[in-house]
Each structure stands twice: as C-alpha cells, then as structure tokens.
Amino acid sequence: MEHSAGDTLKIVLLAAAVAGLLAGLGLAYVMDRPDLAATTWVIGVIPVLAALLVEILRSLARGEVGLDIVAALSMTAALLFGETLAAAVVAVMYSGGTFLESFAEGRARREMRDLLSRVPRTATRHRDGHLEDVPLDQIAPGDRLLVRQGDIVPVDGTIASVSAFLDTSALTGESLPVKLAAGAAAMSGSTNAGDAFDLVATKEARDSTYAGIVRLVEQAQSSKAPMSRLADRWSLGFLLVTVAIAFAAWWFTSDPIRAVAVLVVATPCPLILAVPVALVAGLSRAAHYGVLIKGAGPLEAMARARTLILDKTGTLTDGRPRIVSISTQIDIEADELLRLAAALDQATKHPVAQAIVAEAQQRGLTLPVPQEVRETPGEGLTGIVEGRRVIVGGHGFVVGQVDAPAVDHPALSTGSVLVAVGIDGKLAGHMVMADPLRDGTHDMLSGLRRQGVDRILLATGDRHEVAERVTAGLGLDGIRAGLTPDQKVLLVLAERKHGPVMMVGDGVNDAPALAAADIGVAMGARGAAASAEAADVVLLVDRVDRLGPGVEIAHGARRIALESVVAGIGLSVMGMVAAAFGYLTPVQGALIQEAIDVAVILNALRALRIRPAAPKQMCRGTSASCM
Missing domain, CATH: 2.70.150.10 (Calcium-transporting ATPase, cytoplasmic transduction domain A)
Structure with a gap:
C-alpha cells in the first residue's frame, strides 16, 4: 500500500510511542531502573505531543475545536507533574487512534487515482x-x-x-x-x-x-463542504466537562495530581478509538457486499442522506439495449425470427446487433454461419441464412427492400429502437429494443425510504418521455430530463435544502454532480473512471441494488459508533469523578481508561457482523456481477 507523508508520520509516531512505553516498562520492572524508565517514557511522548500541538494550532486557525486538546492537556499535565508512565499510555492510545483513522482513508482510496484515465492522450x-x-x-x-x-x-x-x-x-x-x-x-x-x-x-x-x-468536477470538489468527524461533534462539550472537573478537583483539594488523574481518565479514547474502529469495520463489511466507501466521513454521510438523485442510463437501467418484445407479420415463430436475425447479426459489431445475438444465445438458439453478408453502415444487413435471404435493420431500410408498406409502429414514439426483419422478400416481423429498468430497483427504493431517504429524484440527459416510460410505477418524487452536467450540479445544490443529498450515476456527465453531492455513488463495474474518481462510494459490482445494503451498513456502523461513544464517555465521566475524589492515581486512571477502551472497541467491532437485508435481485447464469 502506498503511504502519503502524513500517513508515514503517523506510523512513525505510533512506533515511537509504543517503543517508548515498552522500553520504559522493561527498564522499570525488569532492570529496576525507574529513573531511566521515566526518561524513556518522556522520549516516547515528546514526538507525539509535538505533532499533536502542531495539529491543534492548525485546527484553531481553521476555527475548529477538537478532542485533540484533551489528549494534549492530559499528556502535558502528566509530564509536568512527573506522571510519565501515564503520559506514555495516553501517547500510545492517541497515536494508535489517529493511525487507525488514517488507515481507513488510505485503504479505501488507493485504487481511485486517475481522473483523466478516459481522456485520450x-x-x-x-x-x-x-x-x-x-x-x-x-x-x-x-x-x-x-x-x-x-x-x-x-x-x-x-x-x-x-x-x-x-x-x-x-x-x-x-x-x-x-x-x-x-x-x-x-x-x-x-x-x-x-x-x-x-x-x-x-x-x-x-x-x-x-x-x-x-473542470466542473474539479470546481465541485473544491467547493464541497468538508465532512466533519463524528467524534469532533462531541468534542467541545466533552472538553468543557473535563476541564471543569479537573479544575474543581485541583481548586478544592489543592492537589494537582488529582487534576492530572482526571485528565488522564478523560483522554477521549472511546471517541478517538471506538469511532474509527466501528467505521472501519463498516467499511470492510460494505466492501464484502461490493460497496467501496472511501473513508469514515463518506460512510457517516451515507447514513444521514435524506435526498437521493439517480441517473437513468447505466444506473436505474442496465445501459445496454435488450429485446423487450418480438412481433411477427408472417407464419413464423418468434424464436425462429430471432434465430435467423441473430445468425445474420453475427457478422457485425453494431451494439444493437450484438444485443440480438446475446438474446438468442441466452435462449439457447443455435446460430448458423451467414453467407453473402452485405452491410449498409447505419442501416442494416442482408445475407443468406440456411438458404433463406434475410434482411435485418431499421424499419425504413427493410421495408425499402421487401414488398411491404411502411408501418407507424408505436415503439417509434416511446424512445425504443425498432428493428425490422425481412425473410425471402417479405416483412417477417419486428423486434423492439429498449434499455429496461434493472431488476430489484423498486424493492431497493422502498428499502431506502425505510432507511430515512425522504425524496427520490431522477436526473438524466435523456428525453423526458423516455425517462417517464422507464420509471413508471417507481413512485419517484420528480423527474428532471434533458439535463447537462452543470444542470445536474445545480439540481444537487438546490436539493440540499431538504437535507444531505446522495447522487448515484455512472457516466462522465455524472461526475460533476457526484463531486458536488454530500455523498456521490458511482457504478464502478462498467462506469466511467471520472465518475468513480469523483464519487465517495463506488459500487464494485454492476448492480444498483447493492446501494440498499450499503446504506443499511452505514446506518448500522454509525449507530454502533454512537453507542460506543455514549457508553465510553459515560464510563469516563464516572472515572473522572472517582479521580477527582482521590480514588484513582494517574496510572490507575490510565489503566482504567485502557479497560474502557477495550470494552468500547469490542462493542465497535460488532459492525463486522452487520447483516443487511439481501437484495432480491437474483443472479442469472454465471454472471460475474453476482456475489
């Protein structure tokens, strides 16, 4: 795995803190040299404390007050009053938590680097x-x-x-x-x-x-509001409570060690450790279902989404044309019409022809090799299949070569593609090609509404009549058709008045909107690299119904993280009160805090066992998209 300079620094700080703590314990309890042990613990703490102070100054410059201040106060107070072992324990807990949070971000983003991979050079x-x-x-x-x-x-x-x-x-x-x-x-x-x-x-x-x-993607990403960490939203209140109890203990007893003990017990490791553990576990669990979430912040935002905006082609629909109906004009079975047309279409790479061939193969039809094939680019093909002259192409092309009048087929007005088939000089029938809705879409949208999504909109560059036909019966709250990439961005920004917005898309035209949304979700299996780069979440399998389990896992991981925070803070406050009354020394406070950490971390790991409702869409054949 590649590491940034910041990640490398966090690894070095964690290694220094752990090495200082272990070496000091060896000197104190194995070699009976407490003086050297104290010096070793100080050496292990100083790098962590220095890096922490720099981060606090940067945060304050941005107008942010975080939990780092409590950790800095506890380490500084412990060093000033000679409680070096307590300081070393706090340094290990703090550096371990920050490394774990950084690990979550790096793990999720390492394969999403090249925004311009689609651009020809x-x-x-x-x-x-x-x-x-x-x-x-x-x-x-x-x-x-x-x-x-x-x-x-x-x-x-x-x-x-x-x-x-x-x-x-x-x-x-x-x-x-x-x-x-x-x-x-x-x-x-x-x-x-x-x-x-x-x-x-x-x-x-x-x-x-x-x-x-x-350029729209870059602008949207630069203007997007940063996601605040769940832990930081608790920081100011916890900081005030901690300082108040520590000050009261020192004021009423004139014993600074009691204040140190309060600060050590108050080190917010349930927040620093339990939150990233629960969220990293959620990231891993989501990846098991083919949902790559690029860090803890996007996972939190996914759980808070209230508006869902969906692209149509390649997202709600498969993005590839399929046969939705076959009608015959002569005495011939539909499968036989399909077999003869598909046999001829083997001679071209046109996407519609390839879809016809795929449908015939899926039905188990045997396709002979066509003879004397002639292709009129953009119109159709003619050839001999098993001794019969077959013509496949647009309705006008086929009618022009057989004895049949033009037909005003209803498919022509619905945005579908009409493929005509002529056999032995007669109009044999039609195949209607369309991009149908993905299986399981209705159930997925119903499930998302139960998860707290209040508004569901369609945003597409396609025509309005096509969008209406495809999404009929889904109960969408609105359809916005004929949109350009910048208009999709404006829609995302306008919908923010209803709450956090989640945007799902797959094309290059969706990338700016994905970057602008509070949570952007890209169809990564066949979608454009630009959309995958701009998004916060990538569906690694070509199934939009995986979005449901992803959101459910995000809700579960966030709920478990909050449970760990509430339980951990409650126990920490109890410990602070005990330390203020003199029942705990700083080292005992650090050990009790470690016990609290273990308890909340074990609770946070429950996120690895979240079992979302399985998507109802069934796998077909041996599709690689089935997991």
Whole structure:
C-alpha cells in the first residue's frame, strides 16, 4: 500500500510511542531502573505531543475545536507533574487512534487515482495524404482526424464522413448509439460504436466537452463542504466537562495530581478509538457486499442522506439495449425470427446487433454461419441464412427492400429502437429494443425510504418521455430530463435544502454532480473512471441494488459508533469523578481508561457482523456481477 507523508508520520509516531512505553516498562520492572524508565517514557511522548500541538494550532486557525486538546492537556499535565508512565499510555492510545483513522482513508482510496484515465492522450490526424499520431494539445480547429471503431472522440468536431455511430451514454445518458450524418456535431468523450469515420475539429482539446466536464468536477470538489468527524461533534462539550472537573478537583483539594488523574481518565479514547474502529469495520463489511466507501466521513454521510438523485442510463437501467418484445407479420415463430436475425447479426459489431445475438444465445438458439453478408453502415444487413435471404435493420431500410408498406409502429414514439426483419422478400416481423429498468430497483427504493431517504429524484440527459416510460410505477418524487452536467450540479445544490443529498450515476456527465453531492455513488463495474474518481462510494459490482445494503451498513456502523461513544464517555465521566475524589492515581486512571477502551472497541467491532437485508435481485447464469 502506498503511504502519503502524513500517513508515514503517523506510523512513525505510533512506533515511537509504543517503543517508548515498552522500553520504559522493561527498564522499570525488569532492570529496576525507574529513573531511566521515566526518561524513556518522556522520549516516547515528546514526538507525539509535538505533532499533536502542531495539529491543534492548525485546527484553531481553521476555527475548529477538537478532542485533540484533551489528549494534549492530559499528556502535558502528566509530564509536568512527573506522571510519565501515564503520559506514555495516553501517547500510545492517541497515536494508535489517529493511525487507525488514517488507515481507513488510505485503504479505501488507493485504487481511485486517475481522473483523466478516459481522456485520450493522442489523436490520429490526416496530414499531406498520410496519418500521424499527435498529442491532443497540437490539434487545432480545422484539422481532419480519423476516429477508429472503439476510439473515444478526442475533441469536439463535425462528422466529415457519410455517417457515424456514436455511443454518447457516458455524456448524455442516451443508452442506444446515435447515428450522425455528415456535418453533424460530435462531442468529445463519446465512443465510436460503428465504423471508422473522419472528424473535422471545431475546438481545441482544452475547450471541448469532456475537458469542460473535468473542470466542473474539479470546481465541485473544491467547493464541497468538508465532512466533519463524528467524534469532533462531541468534542467541545466533552472538553468543557473535563476541564471543569479537573479544575474543581485541583481548586478544592489543592492537589494537582488529582487534576492530572482526571485528565488522564478523560483522554477521549472511546471517541478517538471506538469511532474509527466501528467505521472501519463498516467499511470492510460494505466492501464484502461490493460497496467501496472511501473513508469514515463518506460512510457517516451515507447514513444521514435524506435526498437521493439517480441517473437513468447505466444506473436505474442496465445501459445496454435488450429485446423487450418480438412481433411477427408472417407464419413464423418468434424464436425462429430471432434465430435467423441473430445468425445474420453475427457478422457485425453494431451494439444493437450484438444485443440480438446475446438474446438468442441466452435462449439457447443455435446460430448458423451467414453467407453473402452485405452491410449498409447505419442501416442494416442482408445475407443468406440456411438458404433463406434475410434482411435485418431499421424499419425504413427493410421495408425499402421487401414488398411491404411502411408501418407507424408505436415503439417509434416511446424512445425504443425498432428493428425490422425481412425473410425471402417479405416483412417477417419486428423486434423492439429498449434499455429496461434493472431488476430489484423498486424493492431497493422502498428499502431506502425505510432507511430515512425522504425524496427520490431522477436526473438524466435523456428525453423526458423516455425517462417517464422507464420509471413508471417507481413512485419517484420528480423527474428532471434533458439535463447537462452543470444542470445536474445545480439540481444537487438546490436539493440540499431538504437535507444531505446522495447522487448515484455512472457516466462522465455524472461526475460533476457526484463531486458536488454530500455523498456521490458511482457504478464502478462498467462506469466511467471520472465518475468513480469523483464519487465517495463506488459500487464494485454492476448492480444498483447493492446501494440498499450499503446504506443499511452505514446506518448500522454509525449507530454502533454512537453507542460506543455514549457508553465510553459515560464510563469516563464516572472515572473522572472517582479521580477527582482521590480514588484513582494517574496510572490507575490510565489503566482504567485502557479497560474502557477495550470494552468500547469490542462493542465497535460488532459492525463486522452487520447483516443487511439481501437484495432480491437474483443472479442469472454465471454472471460475474453476482456475489
């Protein structure tokens, strides 16, 4: 695992504190040299106390008052009045807690580093009858570029070929590839889903669509309010109680050792240790269900979310076209129509054709090898399958080659894709392709409402009629369609008046909104790297219903952390009162505090056994997304 400079410092401080404590114990009780033991304990405490004082000054400069002040007071008082062993114990407890919290952050974020991994670094440019690979920053408006199949469009431009098929789902939320004619505008960040085509650049890379989205992400992250630690929200009250009891003990007894004992017992290790233990356990438990939460702060925020905003394509829907219905016009079975169409579609890489082939294979249909295949880019295919002439493509393309009138099919007005099939010169039938709702979505949303989510909205770049059709029956509180990336950010900011906002998305166009939300959740299995980087939570499996268990685990871990805090503080206050009345020495107070720490940590570890309700979506076949 990689460590930052801050993480390395925390490791060094913990090692110094532990080494000082153990070495001093050896000198005091094995070699009978209490004088050297005291010096060793001081040496182990000084680095921790110095780093702690620097952190306190930084916090105060930011206007923050944290629990670190109590730990600094207890170590300083113990050293001033010769209670060096007590100081060493406190130093180990404090440095251990801060290291554990840092470990939680580093563990969750180590694989989410490259925001720009989707951005192409070079482009292929036509120059003097040859092709050359050039860096993006050398592309100027007017340059003619070649965009190969599967390539990402490097800059905004216009189509210079007869046509092009672009997958814009990562940018606009449109789940099905879009056919663009010559002269049409193409956005950077979209993917070439068809044959290679030429593009004439209209903007430089830094001014193009994808670069603008990246800037939105950076702005949203920089303006996002930092998440406060759960422990810090208890700090001021606990600090005042501690100082009041310690001052009273010294004032009424004139014995400074009693004040030291109070401060040692008051060292807020139930907060410093129990909270990160419970939250780290929650992070581990969530990861078991395929939910990567990037630290304790996001886990807390996930439990407090009151508004949920969902993207459509690739989030509520699978993001890939599927056959939703098959109708026949001649005397032929639906499966036979599908088999012949899929057999011909094996000859093309078009996404719709691949979906038809996948459906036929899932139904166990045997697909023969097609012969004499001819493809009209953007229109369809013709060929021979088992001696029969088959045509598959758009309705207009097929009708133009068979003896049949045009049909005003209802699917054309619902945002679905209509695929026509002709067999032996006749219109044989239609297949309606759509991006249907993911299984288990309704149950997941119902479960989230039970977990405290009051508002659920859809935010998509797709058309409003398509969004309404797909989400019918989900009981959403609102649909916002046709949104650009910056409009999604504005929606997130506007919804904050109802409480913390959780945003779920998968595309590049979702990344700014994910960064701006109180808790951003990305579909990481097939989603864009930019959205995974901008998000606070990543669903590692391609199932949005894992969000339910993730939220339930966040609630459970936070509840257990609060239980540990309340129990630990209650026991600490009892110990402080006992120390104030002289029933505990500083060392005894440190040992009792250790016992309290063990008790609350064991309670915090219960977060490892949280069992959320299992998603009702069942796995199909041997899908890798099933866990």
